[in-house]
Amino acid sequence: MNNKITDQRAWLLVLPATFLVVFSSLIPFIAIVNYSFQIVFNMHNHSFIGWSTFHDALTNDEFRSALGRQVLFTASVLAIEVPLGIGVALTMPRSGRAVGPVLVVLALPLLVPWNVVGLIWQIFARADIGLFGAFVNNVLHINYNYATGTFSAWFTVVLMSVWHWTSLIALLCYAGLCAIPGAFYQAARIDGASRWAMFRFIELPKLRGVLTIAILLRFVYSFKVYAEPLQVTGGGPGTSTTFMTEMLTNTAIGQFAYGKAAAYGLLYFLIILLISYVFYIVLTRVGTSEGGE
Amino acid sequence: MARIDFQQTGHRYNEDGPYALKPMTHSWDDGGAYALLGPSGCGKTTLLNICSGLLRPSDGRVLFDGRDVTDVPTQGRNIAQVFQFPVIYDTMTVFDNLAFPLRNRGVEKGRVRERVRDVAKMLEIDRDLRRRAKELTADEKQLISMGRGLVRDDVAAILFDEPLTVIDPQLKWKLRRQLKRVHQNLGLTLIYVTHDQTEALTFADKVVVMSNGEIVQIGSPQALFERPEHTFVGYFIGSPGMNFFPCELDGAEAVIGDSRVALPEGLASRAHETGARSFKLGIRPEFVGLAADDEPGIAAPVEQIEELGRFRVVTAWVGEHRLVAKLSEDTEDLGSDRPRFRFPQRWLRLYADERLVEHEGETA
Numbered sequence: 001m002n003n004k005i006t007d008q009r010a011w012l013l014v015l016p017a018t019f020l021v022v023f024s025s026l027i028p029f030i031a032i033v034n035y036s037f038q039i040v041f042n043m044h045n046h047s048f049i050g051w052s053t054f055h056d057a058l059t060n061d062e063f064r065s066a067l068g069r070q071v072l073f074t075a076s077v078l079a080i081e082v083p084l085g086i087g088v089a090l091t092m093p094r095s096g097r098a099v100g101p102v103l104v105v106l107a108l109p110l111l112v113p114w115n116v117v118g119l120i121w122q123i124f125a126r127a128d129i130g131l132f133g134a135f136v137n138n139v140l141h142i143n144y145n146y147a148t149g150t151f152s153a154w155f156t157v158v159l160m161s162v163w164h165w166t167s168l169i170a171l172l173c174y175a176g177l178c179a180i181p182g183a184f185y186q187a188a189r190i191d192g193a194s195r196w197a198m199f200r201f202i203e204l205p206k207l208r209g210v211l212t213i214a215i216l217l218r219f220v221y222s223f224k225v226y227a228e229p230l231q232v233t234g235g236g237p238g239t240s241t242t243f244m245t246e247m248l249t250n251t252a253i254g255q256f257a258y259g260k261a262a263a264y265g266l267l268y269f270l271i272i273l274l275i276s277y278v279f280y281i282v283l284t285r286v287g288t289s290e291g292g293e
Numbered sequence: 294m295a296r297i298d299f300q301q302t303g304h305r306y307n308e309d310g311p312y313a314l315k316p317m318t319h320s321w322d323d324g325g326a327y328a329l330l331g332p333s334g335c336g337k338t339t340l341l342n343i344c345s346g347l348l349r350p351s352d353g354r355v356l357f358d359g360r361d362v363t364d365v366p367t368q369g370r371n372i373a374q375v376f377q378f379p380v381i382y383d384t385m386t387v388f389d390n391l392a393f394p395l396r397n398r399g400v401e402k403g404r405v406r407e408r409v410r411d412v413a414k415m416l417e418i419d420r421d422l423r424r425r426a427k428e429l430t431a432d433e434k435q436l437i438s439m440g441r442g443l444v445r446d447d448v449a450a451i452l453f454d455e456p457l458t459v460i461d462p463q464l465k466w467k468l469r470r471q472l473k474r475v476h477q478n479l480g481l482t483l484i485y486v487t488h489d490q491t492e493a494l495t496f497a498d499k500v501v502v503m504s505n506g507e508i509v510q511i512g513s514p515q516a517l518f519e520r521p522e523h524t525f526v527g528y529f530i531g532s533p534g535m536n537f538f539p540c541e542l543d544g545a546e547a548v549i550g551d552s553r554v555a556l557p558e559g560l561a562s563r564a565h566e567t568g569a570r571s572f573k574l575g576i577r578p579e580f581v582g583l584a585a586d587d588e589p590g591i592a593a594p595v596e597q598i599e600e601l602g603r604f605r606v607v608t609a610w611v612g613e614h615r616l617v618a619k620l621s622e623d624t625e626d627l628g629s630d631r632p633r634f635r636f637p638q639r640w641l642r643l644y645a646d647e648r649l650v651e652h653e654g655e656t657a
């Protein structure tokens with residue numbers, strides 16, 4: 001029984017999608033790979049230099065220190081946002097009149113465009129006229145100025161990211177918590193479980209799926225962060241808050257070093273891919289091999 | 294183990310809303326197996342939650358062995374509960390699942406191990422103790438759910454909330470057998486919520502039939518079948534349900550349209566004493582027979598005959614009311630398409646305003 005119909009015209013149906021993918025990702029990607037092996041001055045003046053840009057990236061301080069700062073930034077942001085997001089989700093009302101307003105308030109930061117968030121914090125945290133900055137300096141009498149102090153600058157960018165993105169984790173976890181059937185809580189109460197035990201053995205395991213997505217999203221977003229810190233600190237003081245994307249932009253547009261920037265970009269991309277993969281593997285396996293008597 | 298007393302117990306979810314469970318007073322025996330049976334929304338889950346302490350009744354008291362537990366939360370009631378779908382702690386092994394309630398109560402290690410092994414043995418899951426609970430089948434998970442309640446040595450009652458809903462049909466009988474055996478071994482009071490009458494009738498010694506937030510009858514499966522105290526019970530229990538004919542009383546006879554049925558002695562006068570306005574005559578399809586030529590009977594045109602192997606189900610019309618008769622397969626031919634049916638007096642039940650009219654002749 002062979003009812004298979006052969007009609008090569010079917011390829012035409014695949015064509016639009018193929019074109020789209022080729023133009024949107026494949027060709028630019030290949031161009032980047034091409035650039036990364038050359039020194040490019042302009043379209044008529046470029047020369048092949050092999051692996052030297054990659055060698056450069058792995059040995060030169062510019063790339064490595066930006067990567068280091070990036071890792072530190074992402075780690076601190078995740079370390080604060082994930083527990084905080086779960087905490088917020090746990091305290092949110094599951095029913096009643098308060099649900100709507102709470103959801104709206106939480107979703108608000110997510111609706112603000114990136115560079116507007118940067119602008120808001122640039123003004124809000126200014127030491128002289130910003131509500132937050134002036135408060136810290138004049139009322140708490142703590143010396144705080146993101147334009148001059150490295151710690152102040154870091155504190156501001158991390159705080160801004162927490163303000164902007166904790167809601168995402170909270171909302172995802174909230175959805176996850178709402179999906180847990182009431183019987184689980186009833187059973188836990190019958191078993192005499194404490195609140196902590198309910199969290200540890202019911203809620204956390206049931207949140208695994210949404211947390212995997214939340215952490216992956218937050219990892220990728222924070223690892224690619226650009227507009228927000230740039231608006232506030234401009235990468236400074238010095239290069240203390242210059243993260244990967246900004247370093248890349250400086251290399252490509254500031255120094256016109258397209259080849260080098262392309263190599264950096266490729267490495268950057270591979271690092272994101274690798275860490276995401278590791279995260280995914282770890283998060284989907286965690287808690288599936290423990291236990292015993 | 295406990296006797297459970299309800300004293301004017303009732304519940305409303307809203308202060309001025311309707312009763313989800315109308316106030317009622319009942320006493321359930323220690324070691325009894327009770328099935329709460331009724332359609333969705335009849336209040337059986339509300340009653341179960343009142344027993345387990347998940348819900349505090351808005352009216353009345355609940356007593357376990359004479360101790361007032363109305364305000365005692367679930368943790369303090371020593372009950373085990375099995376839910377509609379398996380509730381297990383995914384990340385734990387079977388052993389840890391069973392040990393969880395004991396560990397939460399600070400029981401020392403050696404004792405925990407001993408209890409868990411005993412219970413696992415009884416439930417026949419002792420070979421799975423080291424496995425992760427997540428990997429088990431649905432019926433095994435239900436056993437673990439129950440086991441978590443049983444590991445405590447002070448269990449008062451086991452509550453089942455439609456525990457067979459998600460179990461494969463071929464495993465249902467197996468799980469039911471295991472549940473029943475545990476009940477018999479431990480002599481625990483057992484409360485079983487279901488909307489499936491076969492499940493209720495095979496499981497329980499006492500079936501509690503509920504309708505519209507009210508307990509309409511508590512009785513053995515046989516009593517529910519032979520003497521439904523409410524038309525709802527007659528209609529809900531049995532397949533097909535009981536026949537009911539709105540009727541009027543004339544002397545010692547019931548009048549259904551053009552037909553007359555002689556009632557047992559004294560029944561009609563008892564019915565009049567109730568002061569009810571509407572009467573229904575009820576008879577189970579199983580007890581309807583064909584009248585011999587010299588017997589009184591009700592002629593009814595036949596609409597349909599279903600051959601169901603060992604018996605045949607005949608649908609006929611008495612006036613504008615449907616009559617269903619379950620006749621054995623060896624009954625001779627119906628004779629005509631308008632045969633006469635016999636209603637044996639012994640099985641005739643009269644209902645006044647939907648409630649059974651008690652009658653001395655057969656109450657004993």
